[in-house]
Amino acid sequence: MGGVMVYEPDDDSEVEGLPWAITFEASAGEEWASFVCGPYERDEAVALAEEVVAEGRGVSAVVEPLLPVQSAMDVLSTIAELREDVENPT
Numbered sequence: 001m002g003g004v005m006v007y008e009p010d011d012d013s014e015v016e017g018l019p020w021a022i023t024f025e026a027s028a029g030e031e032w033a034s035f036v037c038g039p040y041e042r043d044e045a046v047a048l049a050e051e052v053v054a055e056g057r058g059v060s061a062v063v064e065p066l067l068p069v070q071s072a073m074d075v076l077s078t079i080a081e082l083r084e085d086v087e088n089p090t
Contacts, residue, residue, distance in 0.1 A: 002027040002028060002053045002056065002057075002058060002059040002060035002061070003027070003053060003060050003061075004046070004049045004050050004053050004060070004061045004062075004063065005060070005061070005062045005063070006046055006049075006063045006064075007062075007063060007064035007065065009065070015065040018065040018066060018067070018068065019038060019039030019040065019041075019065070019066045020038060020039060020040050020041065020042045020044075020045040020063060020064065020065050020066065021036050021037065021038030021039060021040070021045065021063075021064060021065075021066050022036070022037045022038060022040070022045050022048060022049045022061050022062070022063050023035070023036050023061065023062045023064075024036075024037065024049075024052065024059060024060075024061050025059070025060050025061070025062065026058055026059070026060075027058055027059060027060040028057070028058045029058065030057075030058030030059075038066065039066055042063075042065075045063045046063050049061035049063050
């Protein structure tokens, strides 16, 4: 059985207004390559993911914002921040 996982940002998160994407993945013993769809508005992405999972068999979905990165340094900086959050939780 599949399900929908939706990223829920913190109240002080800067993701409001960003486009959202859905990653569809195999579940329940299915085997096929995952794929990403988007961009969508958040509510549109959640609704589409829920509809696909409800009608599909062996499908799960992850809905999350697309981060606007322009360079490898942007990605590495984000990774460093996430590592810091894990190592030093507040």
